[in-house]
Amino acid sequence: MPATKVKRALTTISSQEEAAEPQPSCGQERSCPAPPAPGAGEGRDEAPGRREGRGAAPMAKPAVTAQDLALKQREISVSEFFTKNRHLLGFDNPSRALLATVKEAVDNSLDACQEAHVLPEIFVEVRQIEENRFRVIVEDNGPGIVRQQIPKIFGKLLYGSKFHTLKQSRGQQGIGISAAGMYGQLTTGKPVAITSCSRPGRPAHAYEIQLDTERNQPIVLKEAEVEWKGGRCGTRVEIELEGRYQKGRHSVDAYLQQTALANPHVEITYVPPKGEAVRFERQVESLPPDPKEIRPHPYGVELGVLQGMLKAARGQRLSTFLCTAFSRVSRRTADEICSRAGLKPESRVHLLALEEVERLFKAIGATRILAPPTNCLSPIGEEVILRSLRGQIRADFYSARTRAPVVYRGNPFLVEVGLAYGGELPAEEPITLYRFANRVPLLFQQSACAITDAVLRIDWKSYGLAQPRGSLPIGPAAVLVHVASVWVPFTSESKEAIADYEEIVREIRLALQECGRQMGRFVQRRRREAEAERKRSYIEKYIPHIGEALQEILGLPAQRRASIEENLKDMLERSRS
Ligand SMILES: Nc1ncnc2c1ncn2[C@@H]1O[C@H](COP(=O)(O)OP(=O)(O)OP(=O)(O)O)[C@@H](O)[C@H]1O
Ligand SMILES: [Mg+2]
Secondary structure (H helix, E strand, O other): OOHHHHHHHHHHHHHHHHHHOOOOOOOOOOOOOOOOOOOOOOOOOOOOOOOOOOOOOOOOOOOOOHHHHHHHOOOOOHHHHHHHOHHHHOOOOHHHHHHHHHHHHHHHHHHHHHHOOOOOEEEEEEEEEEOOEEEEEEEEOOOOOOHHHHHHHHHOOOOOOOOOOEOOOOOOOOOHHHHHHHHHHHHHOOOEEEEEEOOOOOOEEEEEEEEEOOOOEEEEEEEEEEOOHHHOOEEEEEEEEEOOOOOOOOOHHHHHHHHHHHOOOOEEEEEOOOOOOEEEOOOOOOOOOOOOOEOOOHHHOOHHHHHHHHHHOOOOEHHHHHHHHOOOOOHHHHHHHHHHHOOOOOOEHHHOOHHHHHHHHHHHHHOOOOOOOOOOOOOOOHHHHHHHHHHHOOOOEEEEEEOOOEEEOOEEEEEEEEEEEOOOOOOOOEOEEEEEEOOEEOOOOHHHOHHHHHHHOOOHHHHOOEOOOOOOOEOOEEEEEEEEEOOOOEOOOOOOOEOOOHHHHHHHHHHHHHHHHHHHHHHHHHHHHHHHHHHHHHHHHHHHHHHHHHHHHHOOOHHHHHHHHHHHHHHHHHHHO
């Protein structure tokens, strides 16, 4: 309903209510407000029904009545909410907004390519238009987007294909790209331009879309068919926005470099606002394992959710419901749950009373059920992590560990760690920590992240690194931590830090310890070798003096002295090996 109509309707309701409900005067059952402060309410109209009765004490006029409030009470659309709270989505300042826009578009491109089993080729351009205005262009060779879906995807918050799907993907909320478009629109007034081809060899559909923030609905400004080169599918997104381009840890450059690190099957061409184009070459020619969609695991379901699921499955028998709604529930397990709950397997699910649902919930928790399937995850893999680290970091030692999948709140997840030590890494600075969630680099909120928490809880001294209290260890090392899950528990909608789930922190710690122990052994061996080398060069320095002394004491000829020195060097070499 348009705002004016809502207002009119509410005014009618409020005046009707007031007419129907006479206001009590002092002395009736309701409490009487304190007398007005001198001057209060002077010169203001009194609300209807609030005039003093004959002989009654004067009544204070409340600052605001429920009816006044009712006039203001209205629905808030999700896009209005995020317009005011854009910081929750990572758009709180111009440099962060620029990075978030690139990130949302690139993450979508990588997800789309993964789903379509296509080796991704991504083109990213950040074009400077004015001092603080940029045009972000991201093009992929993914499956494209069906024409009818384009307006909703780019012009409606909370619309996507991944929220209801339980499998590892970069996006999960259905808010990323439309939020980026909305930020662009707010700061420049320009629409998002999308060109997408979803059938090879056919024309692409080009759109210009704005978001009606009051209704959270798309407004299509332009629609046309255009040529799409290359004879394959793909999508090109262009967003103009107010931003600031910067280099360093929180830059677009760092994000793309780290994306290439965790996605070595990707090829990225990046045209920055200044300077030469950069190319991140593909390091592996095969796609990562394709994650499969799974059903929720019974252990992860909460009572209220179970109640909703039972209602939605109206008419189903209980045992059929348990087998089809959840993963890892066989007929036998379903019967076991039913008998533990004292419910008949053939009872109709929507007829269960709350108390019966509670029994069912408890019975699920008390029944042994297989852990959820783990083919919903797509780890990077130890070998690929090592290759990726070697490709980007010059070090003396590398190690990697992929842990077996486990579960938090019924959601499968796994942890991977890669570690590089020595070489060109700075020895006097804190280690470089690369955090990833579902292969996406996390560049902000390092201190609020479960990964950092786990790193801080390790005793790095025993692995050869210095460790000031409460901060990252110091030494020539870089650590990569990847958490992959069907649902990464981010601390906010901007998806920058992982929440401190005990199970997740524990897995990260174990993986770090495994790599840390290998690094510790390497550091020890290197120290021993350095010590031996020091002794050797010390002795080597004195061999000519020993030769000279022997020659003098024993009166040896010069030739004999030379052969003694040779023998001594030989002995030294042998003792070393
Ligand atoms: N380049 C693309 N190619 C194909 N489909 C895309 C592309 N970009 C977006 N989509 C589709 O649009 C949907 C919405 O994207 P959006 O980024 O808003 O949300 P999401 O990726 O599902 O989740 P998140 O908010 O966590 O990023 C996606 O779920 C996907 O189905
Ligand atoms: Mg997304």
